[in-house]
Amino acid sequence: MTTSAPDPDRTRVIGEVFEAAFGDLMAAEAGAFRRKFRKMAASPFAFYRGSAALFYADVHALDDPFLDERTSRVWIHGDLHAENFGTYMSSNGVLVFNVNDFDEAYVGPFTWDLRRLVASLALLGRAKALSDAVITDLVESCVGAYQEKIRDLAEGGSSADLLTRTSTSGVVHAFLQQARRATRVGLLDELTVVEDYDRRFTRGGGASAVDDETRGKVLAAFDRYLATVPPGRRTRPVSLTVKDVVLRRGVGIGSAGLPSYSLLVEGQTEALDNDVVLYMKQGQVPAVSRFVADERIAGYFRHQGHRTALSQRALQADSDTWLGYTEIDGVGQLVAEVSPYAQDLDWSEVNERDQMLELVADLGRSTARMHAVADDESEHDLVSFSTEAAIHEAISADPKGFTAALVEFAHRYGAQVHHDHALFVDMFRNGQIIDVD
Numbered sequence: 001m002t003t004s005a006p007d008p009d010r011t012r013v014i015g016e017v018f019e020a021a022f023g024d025l026m027a028a029e030a031g032a033f034r035r036k037f038r039k040m041a042a043s044p045f046a047f048y049r050g051s052a053a054l055f056y057a058d059v060h061a062l063d064d065p066f067l068d069e070r071t072s073r074v075w076i077h078g079d080l081h082a083e084n085f086g087t088y089m090s091s092n093g094v095l096v097f098n099v100n101d102f103d104e105a106y107v108g109p110f111t112w113d114l115r116r117l118v119a120s121l122a123l124l125g126r127a128k129a130l131s132d133a134v135i136t137d138l139v140e141s142c143v144g145a146y147q148e149k150i151r152d153l154a155e156g157g158s159s160a161d162l163l164t165r166t167s168t169s170g171v172v173h174a175f176l177q178q179a180r181r182a183t184r185v186g187l188l189d190e191l192t193v194v195e196d197y198d199r200r201f202t203r204g205g206g207a208s209a210v211d212d213e214t215r216g217k218v219l220a221a222f223d224r225y226l227a228t229v230p231p232g233r234r235t236r237p238v239s240l241t242v243k244d245v246v247l248r249r250g251v252g253i254g255s256a257g258l259p260s261y262s263l264l265v266e267g268q269t270e271a272l273d274n275d276v277v278l279y280m281k282q283g284q285v286p287a288v289s290r291f292v293a294d295e296r297i298a299g300y301f302r303h304q305g306h307r308t309a310l311s312q313r314a315l316q317a318d319s320d321t322w323l324g325y326t327e328i329d330g331v332g333q334l335v336a337e338v339s340p341y342a343q344d345l346d347w348s349e350v351n352e353r354d355q356m357l358e359l360v361a362d363l364g365r366s367t368a369r370m371h372a373v374a375d376d377e378s379e380h381d382l383v384s385f386s387t388e389a390a391i392h393e394a395i396s397a398d399p400k401g402f403t404a405a406l407v408e409f410a411h412r413y414g415a416q417v418h419h420d421h422a423l424f425v426d427m428f429r430n431g432q433i434i435d436v437d
Helices: 008-028 030-041 044-050 052-059 110-127 132-154 170-180 184-191 212-226 287-291 304-315 353-377 387-396 399-429
Strands: 074-076 085-089 095-099 106-108 192-195 198-201 242-249 259-265 276-282 324-328 331-337
Touching: 008 030, 008 052, 008 287, 008 399, 030 044, 030 399, 044 052, 044 110, 044 399, 052 110, 052 287, 052 399, 074 110, 074 304, 074 353, 074 387, 085 170, 095 170, 095 353, 106 287, 110 132, 110 353, 110 399, 132 353, 132 387, 132 399, 170 353, 184 192, 184 276, 198 242, 198 259, 212 242, 212 259, 212 276, 212 324, 212 331, 276 324, 304 324, 304 331, 304 353, 353 387, 387 399
Parallel strands: none
Antiparallel strands: 074 106, 085 095, 192 198, 242 259, 259 276, 276 331, 324 331
């Protein structure tokens, strides 16, 4: 017995997309994917977060009048939804609210980022029992702020004008103030213990010891990684000694089964309160790349760790000082800091209409800055034009039509995700995607 109306065609599409996106990994890490899929089964939004491949299978063939040769080839986030925003400490020491989590970033159509974002707002609105009219207001506020900021940037405004404690109000300002209270010592105390006058990682809670062979591979990969950190961003610690290494697996809905190593590195001094925690995790094939048929782009990246690091540098102003990449056994790895100041936006207490309207406008402005930063710090031989100028030119001919198209898509695709979620739950629990035992 199923809980959703029969829809064999859509069930087939979901099954085919999931097999193409996850088939090899499901075969290798069935347990991790059962856990991933149970998380996705919890709600339509959770399903949406874990099914970017299905989203791109749906949107890649849409007729889109706002895409041309340039606007279909800009740096994009690839998984831009309402929960992929948060705080980080910039390389120049300023606490910033911006887009985060660049694992799915790639080069493609700018509207795909916006479509994914506004559909997530519709899902969020439905989860909070907001009316269709209020959801429309949220989408219009977000898209309007995006257009306004893109116009400002195209006319000479600075993409470095970021959302910080001195330039924000409302939810974002409060969130930045809260993030500021975090400390490096607090993070170290959470993840490590002090024994014999030095720190090491606590075992358990998802962290496990590595054998000598694996540790040797990780340390060799760390040495290779150091050369990928831009010279202007390198810190100068007393020593770059790696004190400890542990293995973690399956962090987050999108990283099921993928290995990730935590490295404890000596800090700026020998004091125990400034040690640095890094992660080294296997890069994954971004969902969007399967729907961007461009060998020039696909061939540009050495591996998925290289792609992720370059994409984050292209899309995030003043990104993590420690951001870089390396390889283990020929497999690309991303390296970055585990920062106490990197905190994800929490929507649980954001329920009032005016609060939400102000917040989604900030999301729209952050997205515009992200798209514009790409021609400031990116690899210019891959995206060699002013992205904000190209985007502004594409949407300024019909700004009302641009907003209306995204409002319509948000409602329509939000409803589609609810339907797909019900189908997915039935497919999963009946063993049509992966063995449930």
